[in-house]
Amino acid sequence: MTDLRDQPDGTATPPDAGTAQLSPAWAAGRGPLAFLPLLLFRDRRAWLAIPVAWALTFAGSLLLGWTIARLVPGGAGPDMGDAPAGVKFVGIALLSPVVETMLMAGILALLTRWLANWQAAVASAAIWGVLHSLMAPLWGAVIWWPFLIFSTLYLTWRPRGWWTAVAVAASVHALQNVGPAALIAFG
Numbered sequence: 001m002t003d004l005r006d007q008p009d010g011t012a013t014p015p016d017a018g019t020a021q022l023s024p025a026w027a028a029g030r031g032p033l034a035f036l037p038l039l040l041f042r043d044r045r046a047w048l049a050i051p052v053a054w055a056l057t058f059a060g061s062l063l064l065g066w067t068i069a070r071l072v073p074g075g076a077g078p079d080m081g082d083a084p085a086g087v088k089f090v091g092i093a094l095l096s097p098v099v100e101t102m103l104m105a106g107i108l109a110l111l112t113r114w115l116a117n118w119q120a121a122v123a124s125a126a127i128w129g130v131l132h133s134l135m136a137p138l139w140g141a142v143i144w145w146p147f148l149i150f151s152t153l154y155l156t157w158r159p160r161g162w163w164t165a166v167a168v169a170a171s172v173h174a175l176q177n178v179g180p181a182a183l184i185a186f187g
Helices: 031-035 046-071 085-114 117-133 139-160 162-186
Strands: none
Touching (some): 031 117, 046 139, 046 162, 085 117, 085 139, 085 162, 139 162
């Protein structure tokens, strides 16, 4: 139920009309994630949330990658092995986003038992940053940002169903990976 405050003119309005349509997942607040666009916290219009989230992940990754490359020149990227180009592309652009999003869902399910959703999203991003750093030390410094967005989206859409939340987050993840997958696979 929305907490209504009486206005001087005798009408009642929601305390923050801008956040009235947030997903139930964010009822306890968005914490420091409030700087992100409200669209990421609304479980409506996935057709709009997905490209906006992708733009945020892509721009943030480019900025972080550029900054890290300037601070630590010559940092090695991950080694993706000697698989055929098509296998690499499908693995990076399609399979990895789905599998990682499902694993992320499990991690978030555990984290949200003890943490507020915004804290769980931040912790999830940190965990995924560390896990990706195991393949290439500086990779995790870039990866945490997209995983913050993926985790936020998953939590936003989770009240609509597990598969819906996975589909929205994995779609953004796949869009994030398709460019690097093409570069890695086809050079």
